[in-house]
Amino acid sequence: MFKKPLADAKTVAPLRSSDRRKLKQRVIADFGLQPEEGELLVPEGLQSQKISTHLNEPGVVYLSPEGDPLWFTLGKGSDGALIPTVYALWKKPDLLPFLSTPAPVVPKLIGGADLMIPGVVQHSLPLAIDQLVSVTQYHRERLGPPLAVGRMAVTSDTLRQADEQDTKGKAVYVLHTWKDCLWDMGVSSKMDVPEPREIPKPEAEVQPADEDGARDIGTNGDGLATEASRLHLDDTRQPADGQQDPAAEPLSDSTAPSAAVLSSEDVSSCLRSALLQALQTALSSLPPSAFPITASTFWSSYVLPARPVQPMGAGVPIDLTRMDVKHSTHKTVKVFLKACAKEGLIKLKEMKGDVVVTAVYPAHPSVAGHRQHKTVQSVEDKKGKAEARERQAQEAEEKRRGELHVAELWKPHGPTVGWFVAAEKDTSNLYSITDIKEIFNAYVAAKGLVNAQVQQYINVGQDEMLAQAVYVKDAEPAEFMKREDTLRRIRENMQVWHEIRTEGGETVRKKGAVKPVHVAVKIRQGRKACTLITGFETYGLNADELAQELRKLCASSTAVEPLPGKTADMEVMVQGKQIKAVTDLLVAKGVPARWIKAEDLSGSKKK
Structure with a gap:
């Protein structure tokens, strides 16, 4: 915005x-x-x-x-x-519900992007579509200061189901961010970002633990949750060290559940549910050739991954350290499998004192009536996806931080100065091609210069300032021109500049058109091919350092010499046809591929 x-x-x-x-x-x-x-x-x-x-x-x-x-x-x-605004939110950080996102996403939000669903790490509960929210940078066990304000594009339920259903799309339509043009209006725009704050603890008195170890967080007397309970998060993507299992349901507004304490019978029931889940899913698609399966493989590959993270109807997570056969009524895997075989869920065969699974029966009535649950495997997969997303974001941020951004710019000059003055624009500024197009379109619309018969033509002869801006010496003044030709003529009459900016670094602006790095293969000293690199100084690269890296990379000799007739520009030479190696190195150093001109001139030299 x-x-x-x-x-x-x-x-x-x-x-x-x-x-x-x-x-x-x-x-x-x-x-x-x-x-x-x-x-x-x-x-x-x-x-x-x-x-x-x-x-x-x-x-x-x-x-x-x-x-x-x-x-x-x-x-x-x-x-x-x-x-x-962010200024107001820094005065009262808890004014709005919030969503947190990893650090690499923040620059994208500042650049004008909306917050996407995969970028949400944790969030307040509940959230409704179109609700005002703040966006913070994610910190473990702390709340970062608000850095953006926007409106929800989805509900919190959609966010909670995002990993399971691989949901894409926007989470927040961002309206205003730290460091945007609204922020820059403030006299305090250079102020430091506040430190992350601790998650508030409930002010109400905490009740003693009941027999199941659960505690009640108090309310304010009106049935409303205290601030700590209101700030409970759905943090299923990146659990902090010491926090609850990532698959556990988010804490409610009034209770803070601890892990469920299971009896031996409860453990046996959960393990049976795990087998039913495996029979409904992974085991149902196994071909006959996959059998027999040893008891240990069957247990570790199918039953354990399908264990529930929350017992049906309990409303609290399970202590997974007790979710093992030794804490069940069966005590051993062999006894558990025999009980399941007696029920008709699987078929076993005795082999050398152990058992192997020779068949499974997914069509069993108990399997058909099983209601699927969230499994340990799904939680681990979700956590793996979150970690992979974080790694990718960090890698992208590192790559972006070193990338060079090259932009072509134009400055009002000569016959175009009067037109920029008429358009009420600063003639000392540098403008991109998009800026010039926007100024031109607004000017044409305000002056009514679009040709009535052919819309793609502009009546440049009707406006003195525009006619001067497109005038070419010794050419007949044009009465009308195509829109694209008019824009091109304006740029041709302006002064050419270029800008090279390193992400997170300084910006260099220079007069003149930007020149690409030239990489050419030529024949020298008889029939020996060599690769010559010139024009790299524009992008902040040093000739000696480039030659040294190419010597190692190409395992070839290199040399640095001044370009003929030029005192400042250098030429790096590396033996052999090394266009790909040189191009890859230049791109790795941040030079955009479109500004690398490579050509092999060795063929013409051989003839």
Whole structure:
């Protein structure tokens, strides 16, 4: 919403006392705050400013007396939903429910992306579609400060089922982020990010544990959960050390369950449920050639992975350390399998003092009537997916951090200066091709220069400033031109610049067109082929370091020499046809592939 500068911003004006009181009462009512909290978020001396986003959507921003935006509304008038800014959320971090995301995702949100479902690590409960939420960076056992504000695109139930159903799509439509153009309006935009805070403990008195070891978290007397219980998370993707099993149901608003204590009979029942689940799923698709299966393989590969993480109807997770046959009434795997064979679920055969499974019966009535449960294997798979996503995100972040971003820019110059002035644009700025196109389209629409007969043509002759901007010396002035040709002519009359930026590093802007790295194979000294690399200095690469790396990589001799007629530019030579090796190294160093020009000139030299 605010990833680009505002299209328009009116003068900041003090908010009348009566309007400020109405706004404070609205904030208190909408967000369930105490009067003193309302005073903190809607202070005396509040100011307002009418704005238009870069998408020309009108809105109002409410600023603190110091000039930091605290609230904003979108839409005509001031009756739209009140949305807190990151500045306001740093004053009261628990103002909104939240979702947390790994650190590599945060720069993407700041860049204007919405939060996707796979990027959610944990979240508050419950969450509804279109609900205002904050987005934080994930920290183990702590809550990071809010870094973005948005509206839910799905419910918390969808997020909880995302891993099992491999759900994709958006989780949050992001409206405003730390470091975006709304944030930069504030005088405190350079302030440090607050430290993560500890998860609050309930203020109410904790009741003694009952016989099952469960404790009740108290309420505030009105049946409402205390802050700690309201902050219980659905944290099934990346459990922190010492936290509950990732497959356990999220803590409710009123109770904090401990692991279920199982009797021997309970363990036997859970193990039987595991076998029924395995018969419904993995075992039902096994071909006859897969049998016989030894008891140990059958147990470890099919029964143990299908163990339930929560007994049916218990509502609390299982202590998996007790979910083993030695804690059951059977005591051994052999006895357990014989009991299942007697029931008709499997078929066994005695072999050298042990048993092997020779057949299974997925069509058994008990199997058909089994209600599937969440298994240990599904939890481990979910955790593995989360870890894989985290690794991929970290690898992508590391790759992105070292990548060079090359942009072609243009500066108003000569005959185009008057047109930029007429379009009310700064003539000292550098503009991208997208910027020039947006300025051109807005100008043409405002002046009504689209040809009435053929829409793709622009009546450049009707506007003096535009006619000057597209004028070519010694050419007949054009009355009308195609839209694409008009844009191209404007760029040709502007001054060419380029920008090279390293992610997280400095930005270098220079006059002139950007030149690619040239990699060419040529024949030298008779019939010996060599690969020559030039133009790499533009991308911040050192000739000696590049030659040294190529010497090791290609196991060939290298040399560095000045380019003929140039004092600063160097040429690196490596023996042999090494185009692929050189190109791969340049890409690994961050040079975009589109800015590498490679050609093999050795063929023409041989003839």
